[in-house]
Amino acid sequence: MPSTTHQCTGCQCNGGNCTFNVTTGKCQCQCQDYVFGHQCSLGQNETTVNIDTGSIPTRKASFSLKIDTDYLAEFEDLESSQSQDLIKKLEKQLEVLCKQAEPQAYKTVKVTKLSSGSVVADSEVEYTYPNDENKIQFLNTQLEEVLTEILTNTSNINMISEAFGYKTVELKNVSVPKPQIENITGLEPYLNCSGFANYTAEIANGQWQCVGPCKTNPDYCYQKGECQNDIYKGPVCR
Template sequence: MEKQNCQCLGGTCKFIITLGKCQCLCQDFFFGESCSFGKNDTAPHIDPEELPTRKANFSLEIQVNFQLAFKDLSSPQSLEFIKTLELQIEALCKEADPQTFKKVQVINLSPGSVVAKSMAEYIYPNNESQIQFVNTLLDGRLTNILNDTKNLMTISNAFNAVVQLKEITFQPPEIKNITDIKPFVNCSQFTNYTAEIVNGKWQCVGPCKTNTDYCHQHGECYNDISKGPICRCFESSLEQFYGPQCDVSRWGPGFYGALFGSLAVVLLLLIIIIIAVIVKKKQMVVWKRSNSYNRRLSAFEEDFFDFSDTGNHNLGLAGTY
C-alpha cells in the first residue's frame, strides 16, 4: 500500500523492503524527500522540432549512368542509391559540427551522370557561442569537408565512380543570437520559474533567486516545483520567525530565560546592597553611641580626679604672724 502512495515529483520511486517504505531517487535538478524542490537554475524545455534550423544545400555529381527509376525517389533503385549516398555524406556533414548536426537528406536525383541534390540541417542550440558558430563558421567548415579529395574518394569508392562537389549554398540564418530563441523556451513545467539568459544560454530561474528577499532574510527559501516558493523560517532559543514569508517573529524560551535570569541577578544584587546599607547604618549608630559614652566618661574622670590647686584654701589653721 505504501508503495502505491509513493509520490516523487522529480524522481523515481523505489520501495525499500528493509525499511518497509518508499524512497525517492531524485533527478539531478531536484531534491527533497519527495523530490519536490528544484534548484535555482535548470535547463528549459526547448522542442528541437519547433526550432528553426540552418540549412545547407549541396549537389554532388556521381559519374554513373542515370536510370529512369531515379526520377521516382520512392522506387527501389532510388531508395538503394539514396541509402548508400546518405550513409557516406551523413558522416561528413556531422563532422562539420557534431553537436548541432540534425540530419542530411537527398532531396532530388537528376541526370548529368547522376546529380544528387542534398540538404543538411543544423539545429540552433541554447548557447550563444554555438549559435554564432553555426551562423558564421559552419559554412566554411562544411565546404572544406565536402571539397576534400580524401572525403570525395571515400564516396567514390562506395559507388565505384568519380564524385565531385558541384555547388553548395547556405540559407540565411533564422536565429541571429540567443535572444531569438526566447519564443521557444518553455519553463511552465516549474511553478513560478522564469526564463532568463545565464552565462550565454537560457535557463529556467527559480523564484527564490529572482526574489532574494522573499523570506525577508529570516528563513531559507525553497523552490517548490508545484506550489512556488516556500519558506522554512529560522528559529533559535532567543527568537523565532514564522508566517508564510517569515515576516513575523516572537521571543523564544531562551530570551525569557535570559530575561528572568537577569532580573533575578539584579534583584539579588539589590537585596545585597540593601542589606549592606542596613548593616552599615547599624554599625554607624553603634559607633556613634560608643563614641559619645566614651567622651562623657572621659570628662567625668577628668573632673573627678583633678586635684590641682585652683585657689587659696584655708583649712582652719592659724594664720602666720
C-alpha cells in the same frame, strides 16, 4: 545508498523513487534531477529549460555532388528503384560526413534531386539549433566553410567514390540561406519552464536555463527566513 527489496508504503516522493535504507531503517526518497527534500518538492535555483525542438527552425545547407556515372531516365523519378538505390547509397555516405560538421546538432541529410551531367545529386542537410550561443553562431557563420572543407577532403571524396565503384566524385557547390535564428534569444518562443512553479527562463553563460523565484527575488523572505523553491506552490519561507 544501501537498500533492500522492502516495500515502502506511505512514502510520498512526488515523482521520485522510494527506497528502503537499511542503515536508518526508514524509507527515503530518491529525487529526480534538480529536485530535493524529503518529499522531493523543493527545486534548485537553476534547472534545465524545456525546449520544443520539433518547432524550432533548422539550419539548412544545400550542396550538389557530381558523380561520373551514367544518367538513367529513371532518375527523373526519385521513387524509382534505380533512384532509390543511388540515393540510399549516397545518403549513407553523406550522413557520416555531414555529422562531422556539428555532431550534436546534426539532424538529417537527404538527396532532393537527380539531374543529368553525368549524375548531379542535389542534397540538403539540416542541423537543429542547440541551446548554446557559440554553436548557434558556428552554424550561422561557419557551416558553409566547414561543409565545403569536409566535402572536398580527398579522403572523404574517395570514400564516396568507392561506394560507387570508384567513379569520380566532385563537389559542385555549397550554399546556406539567411539564418532564421540569429542568436540565442531567438530560441525564446520555443522554450518554457512549466515543470516548476514560478520558474522563469533566463540566459546565463550563453545558454537558456530555468531560474527559481528565490533567486530572481532574493528579498522574498525579507531576511526573516530561508526562501525555498517549492516546485508545486512557488516560493516559500522557512
